[in-house]
Amino acid sequence: MSAWTNWVGNQSFAPREVIPVADEEEVQDQVARAAAAGRRVRTYGTGHSFTPIVETDVLLDTSSMRGISRVDVERQQVSAGPKTTIRDFGEPLWQHGLALANQGDIDTQAIAGVIATATHGSGRRLGSFSSALAGAKVVDGQGNRIEISTTSQPDLLPALQTSIGLLGIMTEVTISVVPAYELWARTDVMHFDQMIESFESDVEDFRHYGFFWMPTDASARLYNLEGAGADDCVVKRYREVPVGMSREDLGPHERVGRSYEIYPMVYDPNFHEVEYFLPIEDSKEVLRSMRELMLRWLPLSVYPLEIRVVGGEQAWMSPNYERDNLVVSISGQPGTDYWPYLRACDDLFAEFGGRPHWGKLHFMTRERVASLFPRHNDFVSVRRRLDPAGTFLNEHLEALFA
Template identity: 50%
Template sequence: MAAPVLEGPSTSTWTNWVGNQSFTPTFGAAPLDEQEVATLVRQAAERGVGVRVAGAGHSFTPVVETSGLLLDLAAMRGVLHTDPVNKRATALPGTRVRDFYEPLWDAGLALRNQGDIDTQHIAGAVATATHGSGTRFTSLSGVVRGMRIVTATGEVLDVGEDDPDLLRAAQVSVGMLGVVTQLELDVTDAYRLREQVGLRSWQDVMERWNDLVADHRHFGFFWLPSEESGALYNLQGHGQRMTDQCYVKVYDEVGPDVPDDDTEGRRVDRCYRIFPMVYDRNFHELEYFVPLEHGPQALEAMRELMLSSLPDSVYPLEVRTVGADDAFLSPQYGTATTVISVSGKPGTDYWSYLRSVDALLSDFGARVHWGKLHFLTPERLHALYPRADDFIALRRELDPEGVFLNDHLRPLFA
């Protein structure tokens, strides 16, 4: 097969899934394998053109944007290998989270945890530290044990546990170290979950916070500021009043003796059938992470802010937890976190609201989700992420010309 050649200018505009980011790169390419990726990156670097990769486009921030070469790795998809003895799975970068389900289950394995949706490419989800809920688990980045990365010179770098600093930098890199062409994940034995969902008062949830966090494999909730809130995220109130209520979701592992869908009507099923939710493209999300122990205080302040500053707010406040890891740019670096998300309504000017959320949560030492709207400055980056300098040093060593930077990332990481 002929080697791919950069041809441009491209006329196709790339738009993310929710539609708040779009741009037209000069070049576009959809390589079929690692060798093609390397050839394309080399050509771009020789021409002084920047390179970014598009995953499934589910980030709200301009993390994909480039005026140079945009790579689409959707064809580099699939689970390559499962290892039930060492509990490992190896996959191509464009493998969607949902593509892991059957191959892992057939090998007696499963992802340890996952987020609210399963359409992300694994490389995209890992690049931004995509997470689910539960302090016993890290984000998807925290379970990465190896990667292959095409660097700015077009060389392939094997990243593994023998170079812990490089691995910790690569686990959450927002695409800045190069093009990820393969990932090895730590997985677990296949498990089934029982879901319990229901409305509880704010006071009840706050009083029982420590138990809810400690006693369940997964605990999270949506606080609903108005009657319409639930419908926006497809949450059912079953006729109950929803205003100022918490829609609580708890998942626990069950043994083989528990039948699917138990006698009380609670869903019991393979883990991967319980985790995913259905979202409409009607929200623009900001998500911040505060140290776990500050959660209740930060949440009280958030509820107060939403009731006082945005009385007509209809978007729920989503609350989750994530366990600690040691990836340099991870929001969970060195600490478990309480995760707090809010959303603006597309088509409205929600920026002052999001800025007031940013100001409030900054007082609690909040770190940001790289894929969701945020207001991080270089000063805050260095104050909040103790290994930011180490990440930047490695980034400069691997990519001194900044081939993999873009206008959104350069001010923070050049």
């Protein structure tokens, strides 16, 4: 069987079988068959995770389970197949006067993948995709069909909201959405000191706040950014504005548009990313320490530092569980031995109780996960209940969640 490779190319494996599945029943059959044969089974979204969280024996391909199945305007909820991409929601929701509450840097991932890993955008008062999950149809480790939602087994919902695919295969998800909105987006280049000065007020004043800091003059180009030299930040500040706001009088660094058109950026697959979430109260200390560390580790640390803020949420295994965070993202350059640099960053994150993004490189052990995530034990209990034979585990996940 040919190898499966993730988007960036740092993870690949050869599954025994790749099986296309078209609906819930086929997923049930395949999970039951794999479990009976003592094989492990998982599925994938669009392979945008950097960690080995897809690897398995039997890989289910849900490509045909894509598309919106129901829009409930009154309850502000939308149901969709697991492979529906973030981009797929934009225009159809807009036609119903609705929109996703938040989005990350790209819109090509599958909805089940972003929910499973707590993929996030920015905003002090906004959670990740996990917090939007209102319910899902799930096939558990024995091939049973279960429904978990705010009304059906609601006690399991915060476990499912960030499940890393460990509780079952989601065959349909229902997410909460918001009334359609436009965004006014301003992007400024400013020196690190200037960013620090306005950091706290900017975080409070804007719906979305984030920036990239450049350790060198060459850094901006690596993330398709422009106009920023060494020690500069490219600061993104977005506000919600009434739909139809005039586009006249916009400055050269300003844009207005439908929310789903404003969020996405363009990345080339030329980086291997690490991302940790640290208590927002420690932001300034973390930012100054990261700047010093990255300057010390040049040229290994040439990629921009990406910073965002995210609000707390209830998903047990989300890094934002009951905590507002400063989100710190760094990258290793493919083709270099970047591990010593990433380890040095991990040491710094550990000092602040940094929690990892499950889709990005990290250095977690089971003990660390248990100490950082207060509901880790509860999550493991639910996992054991829904998947007693460990059909959805793989080597990487077994070490953390068996």
